[in-house]
Amino acid sequence: MNQLTLSGVVCKTPKYSQSPAGIPHCIFVLEHKSMQVEADLNRNCYVRLQVVASGTPMQQQTQQLHVGQQVQVTGFLNRHEGRNGLSQLVLHAQHIERIF
Numbered sequence: 001m002n003q004l005t006l007s008g009v010v011c012k013t014p015k016y017s018q019s020p021a022g023i024p025h026c027i028f029v030l031e032h033k034s035m036q037v038e039a040d041l042n043r044n045c046y047v048r049l050q051v052v053a054s055g056t057p058m059q060q061q062t063q064q065l066h067v068g069q070q071v072q073v074t075g076f077l078n079r080h081e082g083r084n085g086l087s088q089l090v091l092h093a094q095h096i097e098r099i100f
Helices: 056-062
Strands: 004-018 024-038 041-054 070-081 087-098
Touching: 024 056, 041 056, 041 070, 056 087
Parallel strands: 041 087
Antiparallel strands: 004 024, 004 070, 024 041, 070 087
């Protein structure tokens, strides 16, 4: 099982919803900035990535999320297709940790 861990700042207000099957969802946007080394050179990395946290166990981890909060998210990447037919990469959270 391949997992991705990404840290950053919550940059859009989390939205809470529930599926017709009763599964709770929280969707927010994570902004990541870092300096990485590539080919022995420093490179600035910047990405905004939508995060989806689904299921009852994730409710506790998303209840106190707010814009400006530092978090570390572990999960997996998947492609979502929007209503307009465009696809985007989404991080499906399996664990969210607040960084103080």
